[in-house]
Amino acid sequence: MxxxxxxxxxxxxxxxxxxxxxxxxxxxxxxxxxxxxxxxxxxxxxxxxxxxxxxxxxxxxxxxxxxxxxxxxxxxxxxxxxxxxxxxxxxxxxxxxxxxxxxxxxxxxxxxxxxxxxxxxxxxxxxxxxxxxxxxxxxxxxxxxxxxxxxxxxxxxxxxNWIYNNLWKRWGNITRKQKATKSLAEIILHKKLSGYGTKLVVVKTTLDSMQVHEPIDLSSWDADAVHRFVDAFLDVRFPxxxxxxxxxxxxxxxxxxxxxxxxxxxxxxxxSALAEIFLRKMKSQNYINYKEGDDNFDTNETLSTLKKCDEKLFSRLEKLRDLVLFRYGSTxxxxxxxxxxELKEYIPVYPVKNLKSLSCDKAGGSILRDCMLVPKGTKVREFAGMLHPDLEKFYLYAEGMNGQRLGEEEEITNLNNIIKYTTAAVEGQHDRIKE
Missing domain, CATH: 3.40.50.300 (P-loop containing nucleotide triphosphate hydrolases)
Structure with a gap:
């Protein structure tokens, strides 16, 4: 409940x-x-x-x-x-x-x-x-x-087609702008694709997946080339x-x-979305003991603290167990x-104030209080700015669990994802930033 x-x-x-x-x-x-x-x-x-x-x-x-x-x-x-x-x-x-x-x-x-x-x-x-x-x-x-x-x-x-049509109808302007500004193709394409919530690294990854490298003359691309680019872009931006x-x-x-x-x-x-909804409802009403993602559940027959199902409900649960849970391993x-x-390879990161106690405040409480999922490739100092702009502004250094300092440009992985930041802010401001 x-x-x-x-x-x-x-x-x-x-x-x-x-x-x-x-x-x-x-x-x-x-x-x-x-x-x-x-x-x-x-x-x-x-x-x-x-x-x-x-x-x-x-x-x-x-x-x-x-x-x-x-x-x-x-x-x-x-x-x-x-x-x-x-x-x-x-x-x-x-x-x-x-x-x-x-x-x-x-x-x-x-x-x-x-x-x-x-x-x-x-x-x-x-x-x-x-x-x-x-x-x-x-x-x-x-x-x-x-x-x-x-x-x-x-x-x-x-x-x-949504993305291709938006690009192709402006392709003449795109190629003229690249020629006039002598810009890299990735910069020009990023500006045109920014409306899709696209970062520059996404465009770079897209071009790399196509095995196309700068300098790239976009005026040499025909409609087929733009179609190939959009296909590769979708794989990266919208998997x-x-x-x-x-x-x-x-x-x-x-x-x-x-x-x-x-x-x-x-x-x-x-x-089976409806099966999951039904199981959660039966759990909330104390007819079954069920944990999301499991391949089975308990009823009153195996756990006496649960409410007893009538014949119709029991039959429905048994059918769901057979057709969904036993056959596919879960809903x-x-x-x-x-x-x-995991498809986007996001990494959980834990900022702490004390590496020994793993607390997030000076009082020693709030153990592992905070965690944020960040994209693969996020850098140590970049993450400080994601937590709070002043953490990046007053950044001095960061330490990992072994007490060693982490490089500002070091990528965060599952091996260094517990981080303590030290800033140059005055004491009162430092507390405000970290909270």
């Missing part, structure tokens, strides 16, 4: 989010809003008709990672300010959004295409929720026998995980096999969130 303390924590987690944003995308009625509800504390509107979602829905989900409290014998003292720690597993809050359903022709403004594509800019990784039961067509309308394999490529095509939803329906198995065969290199996870919801964060 969710109590007042849980509600306070969740409200706080919404207000102080890590930078990573996971976006749920797909056609209408594929189960995006249900997935958001299953993964978060949201209550997004759900309905089996097109465009249930008009404005983007937001929620907070949690990424499980190994907390340093286990390694340094601080499990009983660990006190996260955001998220929670459960016996050495740290659940870090991550923002999720469910945007309006996409239909063919969205890049030309059909359906809610313009709104969808504009909302998409805020996401770092995309969860493409696919209705693998084949009970909704490409417009999200109820049907039978629809082949969901069609949904995968056209979603990628719509996003591709996609296929969420094969509604796996509990009888028509799903055959469709899953076809999708796996056609897209062997894509990350995909079988899920797939927690696995999807974990995969999304």
């Amino acid at each position: 969710i109590n007042d303390t849980d509600n306070i924590r969740r409200k706080r987690d919404r207000e102080e989010m890590n930078q990573l944003v996971v976006g749920c995308v797909g056609k209408p009625s594929a189960g995006k809003s249900s997935f958001l509800n299953a993964a978060t504390d949201s209550n997004a509107k759900v309905g089996n008709y097109p465009f249930t979602t008009i404005e983007p829905n937001y929620g907070v989900t949690y990424y499980p990672s190994v907390c340093p409290c286990a390694k340094y014998d601080k499990i009983d003292q660990c006190a996260p300010r955001y998220g929670r720690c459960d016996k050495g597993v740290r659940y870090l809050p991550v923002k999720m959004l469910d945007v309006a359903g996409l239909v063919p022709g969205a890049s030309e403004g059909k359906g809610l295409g313009n709104q969808f594509l504009d909302d998409l800019r805020h996401a770092d990784v995309l969860l493409h929720v696919v209705d693998v039961s084949g009970t909704t067509n490409e417009k999200g309308e109820e049907t039978t026998g629809y082949d969901p394999i069609n949904d995968i490529q056209w979603l990628k095509d719509e996003i591709h 996609i995980i296929l969420v094969l939803n509604k796996v509990d329906m009888s028509s799903s198995d055959q469709n899953i096999t076809k999708i796996c065969s056609k897209y062997p290199d894509m990350k995909m996870i079988p899920t 797939g919801v927690q696995e999807t969130i974990k995969a999304a964060v």
